[in-house]
Amino acid sequence: MTLDSLQRSLASACLDADLSDDVVRDLGGARSGWTLYREMVRRRFIDTIGESLPRSREALGPDGLARAVSRWLDRAPPTTRYVRELCLQFSRYLCDDPACLPADAPPWTLDLVRYEAAVMEAVIAEDPPPRSDLVALSMELPVALSTTQRFLRLSWSVHLPEATAERPCAIAVYRGPNDAVEALEFTPVAGDIVEALRSPGRTLGASIRDAIEHHRVEVDARFNESLAGLLGDLIERGLFLGGRRAH
Numbered sequence: 168m169t170l171d172s173l174q175r176s177l178a179s180a181c182l183d184a185d186l187s188d189d190v191v192r193d194l195g196g197a198r199s200g201w202t203l204y205r206e207m208v209r210r211r212f213i214d215t216i217g218e219s220l221p222r223s224r225e226a227l228g229p230d231g232l233a234r235a236v237s238r239w240l241d242r243a244p245p246t247t248r249y250v251r252e253l254c255l256q257f258s259r260y261l262c263d264d265p266a267c268l269p270a271d272a273p274p275w276t277l278d279l280v281r282y283e284a285a286v287m288e289a290v291i292a293e294d295p296p297p298r299s300d301l302v303a304l305s306m307e308l309p310v311a312l313s314t315t316q317r318f319l320r321l322s323w324s325v326h327l328p329e330a331t332a333e334r335p336c337a338i339a340v341y342r343g344p345n346d347a348v349e350a351l352e353f354t355p356v357a358g359d360i361v362e363a364l365r366s367p368g369r370t371l372g373a374s375i376r377d378a379i380e381h382h383r384v385e386v387d388a389r390f391n392e393s394l395a396g397l398l399g400d401l402i403e404r405g406l407f408l409g410g411r412r413a414h
């Protein structure tokens with residue numbers, strides 16, 4: 168058996184919905200041994216994901232998390248080679264298949280899973296590479312966004328553990344200049360502006376104008392002062408790197 172064949176057989180033994188006779192035959196040895204090995208590996212998946220998503224683990228409960236991870240492994244096993252990315256792939260599956268949630272799971276569980284996965288993404292994201300296209304912010308240019316941030320729209324305020332409530336939230340989960348991961352909640356207008364800027368080529372001015380029109384905001388001195396404060400804060404926090412000059 169080649170190394171590639173061995174790796175495929177080991178993956179099948181651990182990740183297929185059932186341990187097949189063909190896989191046991193290819194690997195050799197007793198079925199009981201491979202059954203035990205399979206259980207150990209799958210338990211490690213459960214523990215790793217629980218450690219990465221601790222509040223979600225609490226919401227799902229130990230048995231609920233184990234069932235959800237087992238269903239994920241059976242139906243859409245991970246494709247990543249990196250342990251740190253397992254919780255990200257699991258969270259995407261869970262959001263696509265909410266039927267695997269326990270019946271008694273809190274109604275905010277999926278939002279919590281998405282939030283904790285975004286925190287992990289911010290933790291493991293690579294630092295922004297040096298760029299030659301950065302200039303000062305301009306209404307006529309797109310904005311260069313930090314690669315260590317994730318934008319989320321939530322139905323529950325799960326980023327506030329002591330005050331989780333059902334209300335629409337737009338937040339950025341980001342790793343700041345000091346490497347601490349934080350969540351910044353936006354006003355409805357600010358959330359629309361930041362979300363629009365995620366679209367390639369979308370200029371700062373167009374994003375602001377659309378948000379103003381959508382929310383029927385009166386543009387006065389108070390609004391302009393608030394907007395200037397928002398842009399300055401986003402630059403200081405490292406979410407905005409500057410304007411992005413066209414090549």
